[in-house]
Amino acid sequence: MTSRLYPVLQTGAFILLALVLCSLIFAAVGLSATETLGAIVDGAFFRPNALAHVLRWGLPLLITAVGVVISFRAGYFNIGAQGQFYLGAICAAFAAEWMRGSPALVAVPVCMLAGMAGGALWALWPALLRVKAGADEVITTMMGNFIAAQLLVHVTSGPLKDPSGSGQQASSRPVEAAWRISESSGSSPVIIAIAALVVLLGWWLVNRTSFGILSGLAGRNPVMVTWQGAKVQRIAISAFVLSGALAGLAGSVELMGPNGRLASGFLPDHGFTAILIALVAGMSVIAAAFIALFFGALTSAGLWLPVMTGLPSSAIDIIHASIALFITAKAGVFRGLLARFGR
Amino acid sequence: MEDLIVAFLRSGTPLVYVTLAGVIAQRAGIWHLGLEGMMITGACATILGIVLAQSVVVGLLAGAVFCCLLALLFWFVVEVLKANQIIAGLGLTGLGLGGTALALTAIFGSEGAVSASFGLPRLGPAFGAFGGLSVLVAAMPFVVFACWLLLCRTRFGLRLAACGEHPFAARATGVNPGTMRLVALLLGGPLCALGGAELAAGSLQIFSVNMTAGRGFMSFAAVIFGAGHPLGATLASFFFALVGALGIRAQLSYGDRIPSSLLLALPYVATVAGLWLSARMRGGNAASSRELGQQ
Numbered sequence: 001m002t003s004r005l006y007p008v009l010q011t012g013a014f015i016l017l018a019l020v021l022c023s024l025i026f027a028a029v030g031l032s033a034t035e036t037l038g039a040i041v042d043g044a045f046f047r048p049n050a051l052a053h054v055l056r057w058g059l060p061l062l063i064t065a066v067g068v069v070i071s072f073r074a075g076y077f078n079i080g081a082q083g084q085f086y087l088g089a090i091c092a093a094f095a096a097e098w099m100r101g102s103p104a105l106v107a108v109p110v111c112m113l114a115g116m117a118g119g120a121l122w123a124l125w126p127a128l129l130r131v132k133a134g135a136d137e138v139i140t141t142m143m144g145n146f147i148a149a150q151l152l153v154h155v156t157s158g159p160l161k162d163p164s165g166s167g168q169q170a171s172s173r174p175v176e177a178a179w180r181i182s183e184s185s186g187s188s189p190v191i192i193a194i195a196a197l198v199v200l201l202g203w204w205l206v207n208r209t210s211f212g213i214l215s216g217l218a219g220r221n222p223v224m225v226t227w228q229g230a231k232v233q234r235i236a237i238s239a240f241v242l243s244g245a246l247a248g249l250a251g252s253v254e255l256m257g258p259n260g261r262l263a264s265g266f267l268p269d270h271g272f273t274a275i276l277i278a279l280v281a282g283m284s285v286i287a288a289a290f291i292a293l294f295f296g297a298l299t300s301a302g303l304w305l306p307v308m309t310g311l312p313s314s315a316i317d318i319i320h321a322s323i324a325l326f327i328t329a330k331a332g333v334f335r336g337l338l339a340r341f342g343r
Numbered sequence: 344m345e346d347l348i349v350a351f352l353r354s355g356t357p358l359v360y361v362t363l364a365g366v367i368a369q370r371a372g373i374w375h376l377g378l379e380g381m382m383i384t385g386a387c388a389t390i391l392g393i394v395l396a397q398s399v400v401v402g403l404l405a406g407a408v409f410c411c412l413l414a415l416l417f418w419f420v421v422e423v424l425k426a427n428q429i430i431a432g433l434g435l436t437g438l439g440l441g442g443t444a445l446a447l448t449a450i451f452g453s454e455g456a457v458s459a460s461f462g463l464p465r466l467g468p469a470f471g472a473f474g475g476l477s478v479l480v481a482a483m484p485f486v487v488f489a490c491w492l493l494l495c496r497t498r499f500g501l502r503l504a505a506c507g508e509h510p511f512a513a514r515a516t517g518v519n520p521g522t523m524r525l526v527a528l529l530l531g532g533p534l535c536a537l538g539g540a541e542l543a544a545g546s547l548q549i550f551s552v553n554m555t556a557g558r559g560f561m562s563f564a565a566v567i568f569g570a571g572h573p574l575g576a577t578l579a580s581f582f583f584a585l586v587g588a589l590g591i592r593a594q595l596s597y598g599d600r601i602p603s604s605l606l607l608a609l610p611y612v613a614t615v616a617g618l619w620l621s622a623r624m625r626g627g628n629a630a631s632s633r634e635l636g637q638q
Contacts, residue, residue, distance in 0.1 A: 021416075025442060029449035077429055129615070135622040138376070138429055139564045143611040146557045150608035158602055272437065279430060312448035314441045321437025325416070328431065329424035 007282055014329050015280070018322035025318055031311065039309045040316070043301030047308075050297070055187035056258055058296020059195040060250040064274035065281070065288045066202040067246030071123075073206065073283050074239035075219030080126060080141030081247045082271025083148030084119040088248025089255045090148075090155050091118025093262045096175050096255075097160060104178045111179070112252050119248015120241045122148060127240030131233045137240075145271065156264045172262035175255065182257040191257055195289075198246065202285040205242075215239055247271070269317065273299065276320055279327045345472040347592060352473075353546055354591075355584030356480045357382070360538030361562040362569075362580040363490045364531030369571045370494060371527035372507035372520065376432025377417050378535060379559025380439025381410045385539025387443035390550035391450070393459040402544070406536030413439065414528040422521050436559065444552045456551035462544035477545040479537060486534075491573045503527060538562075561614050568617040570625070579617060586613035 023033035047053070064081050071078035095114035099107045122144060129135040153170065160172035182188035206212040215235050218225040226232050250270070259266060277295050281287035302316035361382050368375035385406035392402025417435050420426045448454050463477040470476070494500040505513040506520040513520050542558070543550045561583050569576030590609040593601065 025438075025445070029442075029446050031445075031449060079429075079433070129619055129622070133619055133622045134625070135615075135618040136567060139560065139567065139618055140615050142560050143557075143564070143614045146611040147608045147615075150604045150611075154602050154604040157604070272433070275430075275433075312445055312454060314444035314448065314454065317437060317441030318445060321434050321441050324434030324437055325420050325431050326424070326426065326434075328427035329420065330426070 011280060011282065011327070014326040015323060018319070018326045021322045021325070022315075022319050025322075026315065031315075036311055036315055039305060039311055040298070040301045040319070043304035043308065044297035047300075047304060050300075052185075052187060053300035053304075054293050054297045055192070056182075056185065056296070057299040058293040059187060059191050060254050060257075061270065061274050061277060061296055061299070062195050062289055062292035063198050063250040063253065064247045064270065065277035065292050066198050066285055067243035067250075068274050068278035069281070069283050069285055069288055070202065070206065070215070070246070071239045071243035072278055073212075073219050074215035074235060075222060076127075076130065076236060076239055077138045078123060078126070078141050078240060078243050079138055079275065080123060080144040080148075080271070081243070081274050082268070083141070083145040084122045084244040084247035085251040085254075085267075085270050086145075086148040086152050087122040088115035088119035088251025089259075089262055089266075090152060090251075091115050091248065092252035092255050093155070093160055093172055093175070096179065097173070100176065104176075107176075108179050108181065108256060111175075111256060112249060115248045115252025115255070116245040117248070119251060120245040122248070123240045123244025124237070127237045130240075131236050149265065149268075152262065152266075153264045156262050160262060162261070170264045174261040180256060180260055181253070184258055184260055188257065191253055194249070194253060198249070199285055199289050202246075206285055211235065211238065247274070250274075269299075269320070272324075273320060276324055276327070280323065347588060349473060349476065350591060351581075351585055351588040352476060352480050354587045355581050356483050356545065357538040357542040358558060358562050358565065358580035358584055359483055359487065359577050360479075360534050360541065361559055362565045362576045363487065363573060364534035364538070365563050365566040366490070366569070366571060366573050366576045367494065367503070367527045367530050367534075368524075369566050370500075370504050370507045371524045372510065373421065373524055373528065374428045374432065374563075375417075375528075375531065375566075376429055376560070376563060377413065377435030377439070378432075378531075378562050379555055379557065380436035381413050381532065381535035382439075382539040382542070382559045382562075383443050383553075383555045384409045384413060384439045385536030386543035386554060387446060387539070387550050388536070389540040390457055390459050390543050390548075391446070393461065393544065393548075394457060395450075399461075399463055399544070403536065403540055406540055407533040410536040410539075411529055411532035414532040415525075418525045418528045422524055440553060440555075443550075447550075447552060454552055456549055458549040459544065460548075462546070462548040463540065475546065477541060479541040479545060486537075487573060487577050494573055535559075557611065561610060564614045564618055568621045570621065582617065583610050583613055586610050 026033040026036050064085060068081055092111040092115035095111045099110060126137050126140040126144060129140050130137040156172050157170040162171050162173045181190040214225060214230050218232055218235050222232055255262060273295050277288055277291045281291045298316055302313040305311045305315060306313050361378050365375050365378050388406035388409050389402035392405045393399060413435060420431045421428050444454050451457060463479060466474050466476050466481060468474045502513060502518045503523055506523040510520040562580060565579035565583060566576050568579035587610040590606040594603050594606050
């Protein structure tokens with residue numbers, strides 16, 4: 001039991017450390033730390049309709065996070081979830097544009113598949129660069145994020161531009177109302193079902209298939225797995241493509257669900273938050289399901305803060321960043337400290 | 344032609360300073376993905392110093408101090424807490440981006456942009472078409488030379504490289520790799536601050552949220568492209584800057600035919616191409632010593 005509890009305690013301790021750092025930063029810019037953190041907790045969990053907001057933000061994050069778990073477990077730092085998410089949304093939007101007029105039962109699955117294909121393609125080229133040429137995937141996927149953001153700007157102000165649109169943010173024509181899988185605010189049974197399916201399949205893939213076991217081993221010791229005769233390159237490319245496809249699926253869920261249309265620069269922190277979820281969950285798909293809801297709550301608090309309390313939403317970015325800073329810290333440090341102070 | 348060179352120097356100089364910081368860290372064995380966060384902190388501190396204290400010196404000093412604080416934090420997390428360098432670096436970047444946005448909101452009441460009434464000192468009319476460039480552009484070759492001297496021609500540089508390439512060997516000769524990494528990161532702090540200062544106060548005299556737009560990551564890519572050598576990395580960042588300047592030029596001449604957002608993506612595409620090239624040149628699968636703690 002203790003061996004199971006230990007990682008949880010360790011994660012909790014490092015998150016606490018991250019919150020201390022956040023408080024220091026809030027204090028440094030002249031905000032009251034307790035007040036700010038209190039307002040964030042209020043916005044995350046105690047506002048009216050909190051659960052609906054948590055599900056609205058948490059479920060798409062969860063879908064992307066399961067993909068991140070798959071690629072990180074295989075030992076590949078696919079930082080490009082954001083770009084793959086954007087490409088998924090873009091491809092789904094193009095599919096929706098071409099399918100205009102067809103029945104929802106045909107169109108919605110096709111758009112979802114198009115989104116997954118788009119995300120998978122955006123993960124495929126860094127995978128090939130990594131496996132065939134040895135180009136580091138951290139930078140290539142990161143650059144992929146920036147390129148995808150520019151593509152989104154291009155698509156929303158060019159090919160898919162909404163001619164009647166006005167205002168500062170370029171956006172595409174809205175998806176047909178009959179195809180929307182949820183209202184603009186909140187979640188729906190369809191999205192919950194998709195997320196549940198992703199978690200179940202992800203869990204099965206990671207824990208019950210030879211791909212899952214081998215990729216987990218390859219992430220820790222690629223040399224050993226190669227010597228055992230597994231095809232490491234194939235595992236690597238599959239892990240990349242799967243994680244890209246899931247990020248793309250999240251993109252099309254956002255498009256067909258709450259957003260209803262593409263807007264340039266929408267949800268800019270989605271990918272980074274999904275990476276955090278995977279890390280905090282310790283690369284476990286089941287844990288990710290719960291952690292995603294927590295981060296969904298934080299994200300919804302980020303939108304609520306400026307409106308209700310006048311506090312800046314970048315406070316949430318600080319919390320995310322501090323957690324990222326500490327979350328991978330090693331357990332040995334605490335054991336060493338405990339030993340030094342004679343427990 | 345002249346204005347193309349000016350644009351090229353303007354966009355290249357911030358990259359070079361930040362790249363040098365990345366090179367020093369890389370040689371000490373640290374993958375510094377926090378460069379972006381330190382660069383934007385330097386940019387923000389410089390403009391805030393100019394706006395609030397009416398002094399460039401105060402701005403530069405504030406930038407250096409804040410960047411060194413971030414470097415210290417990064418060192419603590421990576422070296423003492425043994426966190427994963429890549430994730431912690433991304434966290435540091437997030438801290439810089441979020442922290443500057445928060446500071447702007449806390450001081451001026453709104454996220455967005457702050458403009459200063461004056462920027463870094465200029466070269467002056469004596470330099471003709473290049474008179475509009477800041478003194479940091481002129482100082483850049485000397486800083487690159489100093490870095491080369493320090494890293495490639497001194498005992499300290501050799502020890503630093505030993506800490507990165509073979510920490511056990513370094514320890515055997517009585518060098519503490521942990522301390523050397525701290526020194527390397529602290530040296531990078533002021534360099535990042537200068538890069539950020541040149542970006543924000545060199546020609547624009549404005550700071551806006553997220554204004555670095557991936558330049559820190561591009562600098563890191565230049566470190567890899569340049570194989571961790573100060574001169575190679577400098578050339579690599581010049582290459583990225585050249586592509587960026589050509590993109591801006593193309594926007595002016597062909598803006599009606601090629602969508603501008605695609606031209607803006609050019610430097611990122613060039614970065615990917617550069618990484619691919621350098622990996623090809625080095626041949627095979629670059630050994631990466633990055634593992635992620637799995638429970």
